[in-house]
Amino acid sequence: MLVGLARTSTTEQQAGLEHQIETLKKLGCEKLFVEETSSVGQRPVLEQAIDWVREGDALCVTTLSRLARSVPHLWQIIQRLEEKKVSLRILDMGVDTATPNGRLMLNLIGSIVQWEREVMLERQAIGIKKAQKEGKFRGRVPVARRQTEEIIRLKNDGMNPADIAKTLKVGRSSVYRVLADNPFKVEA
Incomplete structure (x- = not known):
């Protein structure tokens, strides 16, 4: 069975949420889990979806950003799904962990995303140090x-x-x- 998960961070993003739901329904998802919450906080609907899926099911999301907040979080979700013998489909990437190619692609993409974030944080730190030296950045006042x-x-x-x-x-x-x-x- 295909099981869909749609998420939006804020109520202002209704159009994006509606698009996710429409895409998942067109794919053939028979069960949909929809949540309106930040990926950083508690994710009760994600937990319900993982608890609900059964062996042979596929959890489907439109984009990786709708599923996980970080690479370690993604791997935790994947591990839980694998323990239940449930695959993961990320539609915009064409990734399906039910296939060897899909698992390889997910590992490569996850590594690249983590690398990109680390490089961005390094650049940000360099920029902050430069701005501090020039007296342009002092941080926020408590x-x-x-x-x-x-x-x-x-x-x-x-x-x-x-x-x-x-x-x-x-x-x-x-x-x-x-x-x-x-x-x-x-x-x-």
């Missing part, structure tokens, strides 16, 4: 530091650090750090 004046005002109004942290939605330790860095502004 949230609590941006609220220094408000933290001091609330403390001077008699609010305790734990309540300040809750009110401003910052960490309690951050509040203590701001107060310690500004002892002359805090009234005794």
Whole structure:
């Protein structure tokens, strides 16, 4: 049986999700699992799909990015499917792990994707270092530091650090750090 999995990260991507569903139905998927969630967080629908498939089934996705968030995550999914004797089809790549060629292609593609990500991260780090040297990049200002004046005002109004942290939605330790860095502004 062909089992389809469609995913979108946000509700604004409905057209993309509808296209995935249409493509999977045209392929002949008899069962569809659809989720609207980021690939980074929990994936309950993906888990349901993997639990649901049976020996001889094929889990079908339109693109690799709809299935896995990283190469290690992809291999975990593939291993779980192989344990159940279920193949994986990635339609836009023409990959079908039920065939030796499909397994070879998936391994090659996975390796290239991982290499590409590592090279991109190296280039990004080089660019950040260059920008820091030129004074163009300092990183983000911590949230609590941006609220220094408000933290001091609330403390001077008699609010305790734990309540300040809750009110401003910052960490309690951050509040203590701001107060310690500004002892002359805090009234005794």
